[in-house]
Amino acid sequence: MGDVFKALADSTRRTILDELAEKDGQSLFEICTRLVMRHNSTLTRQAISQHLAVLEDADLVRSERQGRTKIHHLNTEPLRSIAERWPS
């Protein structure tokens, strides 16, 4: 599993988590659109996809198939464990 702190160190990744916190369950397209429209992001789809992969690796984001579309969900479990001990 990836490093939770490393995953959170990047502001774009934190923004992605914020957007998923506001509305859980989004496709890559919706996340990209939100970053462009609401945060003036200039990142490419590939770059955002890579950020999502880092978040998934740290288990902060989980994805599932809805029909043939991949939908991303926020998972705050790794953050809760900070209260007890440093996440591994």
Added chain:
Amino acid sequence: MIRINVTSVWVDDQSKALAFYTEKLGFVVKNDIPLGTHRWLTVVGAGEPDGVELLLEPDEHPASKAAKKAFVEDGVPFTSFAVDDVTVAHKDLVAKGVRFTQPPTNMGPVTTAVLDDTCGNLIQLASMN
């Protein structure tokens, strides 16, 4: 002067597409002309008989199938249609059994939603705020 007369969406089955685009989305048939194994099948917006035609085009080429699959996986709409109010349209279409991959979402100047056309595409609906 060049103008847009027809634009197309790749569908996996023309009859199924015709049913979805007319019965669910409310488009009206403009041209339905036999053309070999397929049809030159176009629809227009209700109340816009002279508007831009949407060609329900068979996705026979392997590349179009591959592209569609990749777009759908990432939730990317193939094209976008205008409605007066996305929130109202979403409610009506959900009642008709249409599946959305993105519910109405405020994107600043525009509100958008994304639906599954059942023919292998996602379609965006948009209305200006």
